[in-house]
Amino acid sequence: MGPMDRNDRITMAHGAGGSVMRELIQEFILKELGGSKAEVPLEALDDASVIDGIVLHSDSYTVKPIFFPGGNIGSLAVSGTVNDISVVGAKPLALACGVILEEGFPTEDFKRIVRSAAETCREAGVHIITGDTKVMEKGSLDRIVINTSGIGTRTEALEHNLRVVREYREMESQWLLDSNLRPGDKIIVSGTVGDHGIAILSAREGYGFETEVKSDARPLNRMIQRLLEVGGIVSMKDPTRGGLANALNEWSEKSGVGVLLQEERIPVREGVRAACEMLGIDPLEIANEGKVIIGVVPELADDVLTALKRMEEGRDAEVIGEATSEFGGVVMETSPGGKRIIPPPYGDPVPRIC
Amino acid sequence: MGPMDRNDRITMAHGAGGSVMRELIQEFILKELGGSKAEVPLEALDDASVIDGIVLHSDSYTVKPIFFPGGNIGSLAVSGTVNDISVVGAKPLALACGVILEEGFPTEDFKRIVRSAAETCREAGVHIITGDTKVMEKGSLDRIVINTSGIGTRTEALEHNLRVVREYREMESQWLLDSNLRPGDKIIVSGTVGDHGIAILSAREGYGFETEVKSDARPLNRMIQRLLEVGGIVSMKDPTRGGLANALNEWSEKSGVGVLLQEERIPVREGVRAACEMLGIDPLEIANEGKVIIGVVPELADDVLTALKRMEEGRDAEVIGEATSEFGGVVMETSPGGKRIIPPPYGDPVPRIC
Numbered sequence: 001m002g003p004m005d006r007n008d009r010i011t012m013a014h015g016a017g018g019s020v021m022r023e024l025i026q027e028f029i030l031k032e033l034g035g036s037k038a039e040v041p042l043e044a045l046d047d048a049s050v051i052d053g054i055v056l057h058s059d060s061y062t063v064k065p066i067f068f069p070g071g072n073i074g075s076l077a078v079s080g081t082v083n084d085i086s087v088v089g090a091k092p093l094a095l096a097c098g099v100i101l102e103e104g105f106p107t108e109d110f111k112r113i114v115r116s117a118a119e120t121c122r123e124a125g126v127h128i129i130t131g132d133t134k135v136m137e138k139g140s141l142d143r144i145v146i147n148t149s150g151i152g153t154r155t156e157a158l159e160h161n162l163r164v165v166r167e168y169r170e171m172e173s174q175w176l177l178d179s180n181l182r183p184g185d186k187i188i189v190s191g192t193v194g195d196h197g198i199a200i201l202s203a204r205e206g207y208g209f210e211t212e213v214k215s216d217a218r219p220l221n222r223m224i225q226r227l228l229e230v231g232g233i234v235s236m237k238d239p240t241r242g243g244l245a246n247a248l249n250e251w252s253e254k255s256g257v258g259v260l261l262q263e264e265r266i267p268v269r270e271g272v273r274a275a276c277e278m279l280g281i282d283p284l285e286i287a288n289e290g291k292v293i294i295g296v297v298p299e300l301a302d303d304v305l306t307a308l309k310r311m312e313e314g315r316d317a318e319v320i321g322e323a324t325s326e327f328g329g330v331v332m333e334t335s336p337g338g339k340r341i342i343p344p345p346y347g348d349p350v351p352r353i354c
Numbered sequence: 355m356g357p358m359d360r361n362d363r364i365t366m367a368h369g370a371g372g373s374v375m376r377e378l379i380q381e382f383i384l385k386e387l388g389g390s391k392a393e394v395p396l397e398a399l400d401d402a403s404v405i406d407g408i409v410l411h412s413d414s415y416t417v418k419p420i421f422f423p424g425g426n427i428g429s430l431a432v433s434g435t436v437n438d439i440s441v442v443g444a445k446p447l448a449l450a451c452g453v454i455l456e457e458g459f460p461t462e463d464f465k466r467i468v469r470s471a472a473e474t475c476r477e478a479g480v481h482i483i484t485g486d487t488k489v490m491e492k493g494s495l496d497r498i499v500i501n502t503s504g505i506g507t508r509t510e511a512l513e514h515n516l517r518v519v520r521e522y523r524e525m526e527s528q529w530l531l532d533s534n535l536r537p538g539d540k541i542i543v544s545g546t547v548g549d550h551g552i553a554i555l556s557a558r559e560g561y562g563f564e565t566e567v568k569s570d571a572r573p574l575n576r577m578i579q580r581l582l583e584v585g586g587i588v589s590m591k592d593p594t595r596g597g598l599a600n601a602l603n604e605w606s607e608k609s610g611v612g613v614l615l616q617e618e619r620i621p622v623r624e625g626v627r628a629a630c631e632m633l634g635i636d637p638l639e640i641a642n643e644g645k646v647i648i649g650v651v652p653e654l655a656d657d658v659l660t661a662l663k664r665m666e667e668g669r670d671a672e673v674i675g676e677a678t679s680e681f682g683g684v685v686m687e688t689s690p691g692g693k694r695i696i697p698p699p700y701g702d703p704v705p706r707i708c
Contacts, residue, residue, distance in 0.1 A: 008460060009457075009458045009459065011458075013489075014455070014487065015488040016489070032469055033451075033482045041483055042484060049483040049484035051448045054447070054448075056450050056503075058450030058484055058501065059452060059486050060452035093405060093406060093408070094390070094403070096403075096411065096503050097387075097412065098414035100369075101368070103366050104365075105363065105364040106362060106363060117386075127387070127392065128387045128396065129395055131396070132413050134414050134416045135705075136369075137366065137496075137705070137706075142490060147501035149501070149503035151410060153406070352490065
């Protein structure tokens with residue numbers, strides 16, 4: 001029995017990116033909407049879909065508060081969609097943006113948000129080429145929500161990357177999917193985890209951590225294309241809702257491999273660690289908006305790490321673990337020397353994180 | 355001075371598809387987000403944009419009530435986006451769907467909506483291949499909003515249509531844009547106007563018209579591709595928010611031609627006419643979701659009309675007017691024999707119509 005049977009109302013957990021949402025999708029939505037002949041279909045539940053060589057992605061943003069340390073809903077909406085298109089290996093070609101505003105929303109705030117979106121587009125080198133604006137009556141919407149969708153296409157860097165992978169082992173997929181990981185592949189994270197979630201939570205609840213923790217939201221498409229020029233990357237994913245724990249469990253499940261993590265290698269900013277300890281939250285379950293996890297053939301792991309560390313977006317990158325055939329699921333070797341299973345989170349511990 | 359200077363708050367009119375929204379877009383959004391090298395860029399403000407031969411479109415749906423005679427927010431969200439992709443001449447290739455739900459939303463209603471969306475997809479022969487679900491706390495959103503975006507591509511029917519047009523006159527554009535109308539072109543509407551708006555209004559306010567007026571929301575992509583096989587079509591548009599009045603004024607302005615309408619030729623269902631008279635609303639300003647206006651070279655107008663009338667979606671089609679160089683704007687010859695200027699509506703008279 002899924003959550004749809006146990007409960008006849010939608011709960012916050014249905015939108016939190018974890019196991020409850022996955023049950024909703026797998027038990028109902030895929031049955032109704034699946035069955036396309038897309039190259040990467042809905043059923044793959046990957047970061048983006050692909051049809052006729054065109055990558056398509058869509059995400060709605062309901063983040064609260066709409067302004068937070070390190071960004072706002074406009075910059076986040078552009079970064080998030082750019083990154084989801086990029087992690088399958090594509091170059092973002094164009095974005096579409098749908099804005100829904102609450103009647104009475106301050107025009108100056110709307111302008112700030114659009115300007116941030118425009119600035120983030122320039123950083124990513126992509127344009128919003130279409131969109132629409134709707135307004136709902138006062139009290140019908142909490143301020144503003146934004147949907148950003150977009151398309152992307154293959155690049156020469158992606159082809160090069162796949163050629164390099166195939167010097168070391170077989171790889172059927174033409175894209176960097178969740179299902180591509182194989183035992184022995186190294187797993188790299190491009191920087192510190194948990195920054196976005198703690199920044200949002202802190203700004204919302206006024207804990208004061210925001211003085212030291214900023215959201216990491218930023219477009220990573222340029223960084224990703226440069227990594228593909230190095231080559232050897234089999235899979236890539238941005239650990240948003242449900243954080244590293246959710247992303248790695250998706251890899252493990254879809255690739256049919258175990259993931260062994262080294263806790264001491266996972267970069268966590270001091271302010272994030274302190275906030276998590278105080279709030280009783282696992283930093284591995286918290287959303288990131290400017291980080292990727294990278295699965296890479298072991299022979300190329302050092303080269304990819306070196307390339308990452310040379311870039312500002314990747315300077316805190318680390319190899320945090322590897323794929324294995326010795327067990328299923330995600331297991332972490334903790335700093336004291338024990339082992340801990342990292343289960344798929346029920347949902348993101350922080351609601352309306354993105 | 356635009357509305358942004360006169361008023362520092364967003365009003366319902368900013369989302370109503372009329373002149374207030376156009377001012378907001380032209381005076382602010384285009385300056386921030388414009389400047390792409392898209393084939394049909396944001397600045398065209400057309401039904402969809404085109405980049406590298408790929409048509410991209412996005413629309414958010416906030417319709418109230420979410421269930422109405424003739425459809426619901428799910429079927430509407432699919433039809434609307436399919437139609438906006440189709441009216442530039444493309445065949446919809448795939449859709450992406452972002453759903454935002456209010457916490458506590460009945461699961462059964464959500465299922466009904468997804469099933470309707472799936473059914474409409476089957477009718478259109480297109481799939482939703484990606485999407486996401488977000489949930490906002492109870493009281494933060496009025497039930498559910500949906501964003502549907504999608505991509506489309508050129509077809510052989512479109513190429514044929516353009517070849518036929520060019521047998522009669524020059525046409526530079528590769529797509530059926532708002533700016534393509536030329537003096538002498540005939541204007542056809544594919545059926546009765548105002549059905550969607552009156553159905554929504556009636557369902558919302560309980561006027562009782564809903565017993566006779568149903569929303570016309572339906573996907574028109576198959577009908578449109580069949581019309582392109584006839585050929586001679588220069589421009590096509592779906593008259594949604596702001597209705598026929600808004601759509602024709604956009605054509606007039608962007609094409610730099612006048613539009614002369616014959617009131618007696620415009621098909622209006624009896625129930626819609628009665629409702630409009632009672633409520634003091636102009637049926638020409640009311641949204642449609644299953645109709646298109648078609649600009650066609652005069653020599654092919656009869657052929658296109660005949661083809662339309664053979665199809666269920668177009669059986670009430672009529673030639674309602676023509677483009678002219680004798681004046682600017684939209685003018686209607688009224689049934690009593692006078693002339694009336696049809697100005698661009700300030701906004702749609704019915705809020706949250708789609």
